[in-house]
Amino acid sequence: MKILPETFDVFILGAGPAGLCAAIRLLDMGYSVGLLEQEVFPRPQIGESLSPGIRNIFDYLNASPILDNSEYLENTGAKVIWESREEIYNRSGQQNGGIIVDRSRLDQELLKFSVSKDLYVIQPGKLLHSKKSEDVWHLEIAHNSEEVTAKAKVVLDARGRKGTLLSDRLSIAPPAVAVWTHIENNSIYNEAFIEAVDNGWLWGSPICGKRYRIMAFTDPAALKTNKDRHLWNLMQKTQLFASLTGKLKNISIETCSVTSFVNQLPWHNQFIKIGEAAFTLDPLSSTGVEKAMRFSLQTAIAVNTFLKDPDSEHPKNFYEEKMIESVVSHADWTADYYRNAWLYNTQSEFWTKRTDFKLDISKNKTDFTSKLEKEFSKKNILIEKKQTASIPVDYVLYSLWNEEVIVSSKIAFKSTYAVDKDCIVIKEAVIHPNLERPLVYLDQIELFSLFKIINGKTVSGVLNHLNHNIPLEKSKKILAFLLTNQLLVVNEKCPKI
Numbered sequence: 001m002k003i004l005p006e007t008f009d010v011f012i013l014g015a016g017p018a019g020l021c022a023a024i025r026l027l028d029m030g031y032s033v034g035l036l037e038q039e040v041f042p043r044p045q046i047g048e049s050l051s052p053g054i055r056n057i058f059d060y061l062n063a064s065p066i067l068d069n070s071e072y073l074e075n076t077g078a079k080v081i082w083e084s085r086e087e088i089y090n091r092s093g094q095q096n097g098g099i100i101v102d103r104s105r106l107d108q109e110l111l112k113f114s115v116s117k118d119l120y121v122i123q124p125g126k127l128l129h130s131k132k133s134e135d136v137w138h139l140e141i142a143h144n145s146e147e148v149t150a151k152a153k154v155v156l157d158a159r160g161r162k163g164t165l166l167s168d169r170l171s172i173a174p175p176a177v178a179v180w181t182h183i184e185n186n187s188i189y190n191e192a193f194i195e196a197v198d199n200g201w202l203w204g205s206p207i208c209g210k211r212y213r214i215m216a217f218t219d220p221a222a223l224k225t226n227k228d229r230h231l232w233n234l235m236q237k238t239q240l241f242a243s244l245t246g247k248l249k250n251i252s253i254e255t256c257s258v259t260s261f262v263n264q265l266p267w268h269n270q271f272i273k274i275g276e277a278a279f280t281l282d283p284l285s286s287t288g289v290e291k292a293m294r295f296s297l298q299t300a301i302a303v304n305t306f307l308k309d310p311d312s313e314h315p316k317n318f319y320e321e322k323m324i325e326s327v328v329s330h331a332d333w334t335a336d337y338y339r340n341a342w343l344y345n346t347q348s349e350f351w352t353k354r355t356d357f358k359l360d361i362s363k364n365k366t367d368f369t370s371k372l373e374k375e376f377s378k379k380n381i382l383i384e385k386k387q388t389a390s391i392p393v394d395y396v397l398y399s400l401w402n403e404e405v406i407v408s409s410k411i412a413f414k415s416t417y418a419v420d421k422d423c424i425v426i427k428e429a430v431i432h433p434n435l436e437r438p439l440v441y442l443d444q445i446e447l448f449s450l451f452k453i454i455n456g457k458t459v460s461g462v463l464n465h466l467n468h469n470i471p472l473e474k475s476k477k478i479l480a481f482l483l484t485n486q487l488l489v490v491n492e493k494c495p496k497i
Helices: 017-028 054-060 103-116 227-236 242-248 288-308 314-339 342-346 367-376 393-399 447-454 459-467 472-484
Strands: 008-013 033-036 078-081 089-091 120-122 126-133 136-143 146-157 169-171 177-184 192-197 200-207 211-218 254-257 261-263 271-273 412-420 423-431
Touching (some): 008 017, 017 103, 054 288, 146 288, 177 242, 227 242, 288 423, 314 423, 423 447, 459 472
Parallel strands (some): 008 033, 033 120, 146 271
Antiparallel strands (some): 078 089, 136 146, 177 211, 200 211
């Protein structure tokens, strides 16, 4: 083991995607980073199905070659029974870009990549005790029959669901449990299955190593009786999985909690939760790893801001704001998805209680959970319209080429947190009925500053101004977006394209 630095800038607990993503980003910023991992790699890990957005994150980290593995599965289609009991919906291509990986290999390669950037790793090791003294965390760690003490200004806890005490969790959804196994698969089953049933829903998918994963998500109360047969009983009720029940003989069935929760004190004295130690998503979403890594990138920005200015309130507030935004938007999406299932109309308890969940912070009241409760009870006000059709850029611009444009009277501005040069700052965000959410930047162009300069210019003049700083094609797309969404208007009117 290398010589332990006197004090790390940041020390991370857990070498999953969330912890390693934060490590890579902070190392790239020039900080000294240490990491503790309890298990020896490679180690088994579920969560193999990754959403398409994961590729952008690996590209951003300059780690995209890690996903280039011939054994990983791409373009896996799916048969889905959800909105109708009789109709089977065919979903093609893993939603255009998703990938099924071997998580034990992926995590190991991501750790190796992090070490190449000078990450200091203690593995395997166990955290025995943590204590903060004089603005520095002292972490006592058991490693190779010895005890070592690591010191750090900031600790990021990425130990996942298992590393979070039950007393620290605030449920953001009804209780749920996963019952799962895998069967041998010699390329017989090459597509995923998703099906809703009375007491839950099932997901099956080919995974690496010539296996097929089968998981059922159900209410924990349903497992109190006949636990070993529960998965078989659920599969028997389905169209897609019933034919696979004969393959469940003499194989191990495993269970784990998948109840969605948020940590009630996620940032405390610079001991900061990330990944599933911070919040967990409903298994309906295949974006768990992607969300965890994106939140880690945001946390890295907050940590960078804190280390540059320890007295600033912005880092913690920004972190909590982004976390609450993720939790609430996912809860809304999840409830709507459950509401669209055909079983919702049957008043089946499993389904109805997942569409009208009420947050209860009475036993978990902190400043953070109070903020979460306030946002959780709101409805989506700003998400009104979404640009779905492609914009005929040249037609929009040249039809209005000599017209003067002004900023729409429907626009309002709101001070909000934004990121500028890897630090958190206060900027003015644009609010408009045609925007899904307040916008500070559009394709890295700050809108508030742009609007002050271009108000009253002709379309050609605006394009010329944009083109001074960014390429022409990018300038045209930005301006066409502003016009077609009526953020910029001609005499308060703009042609509907």
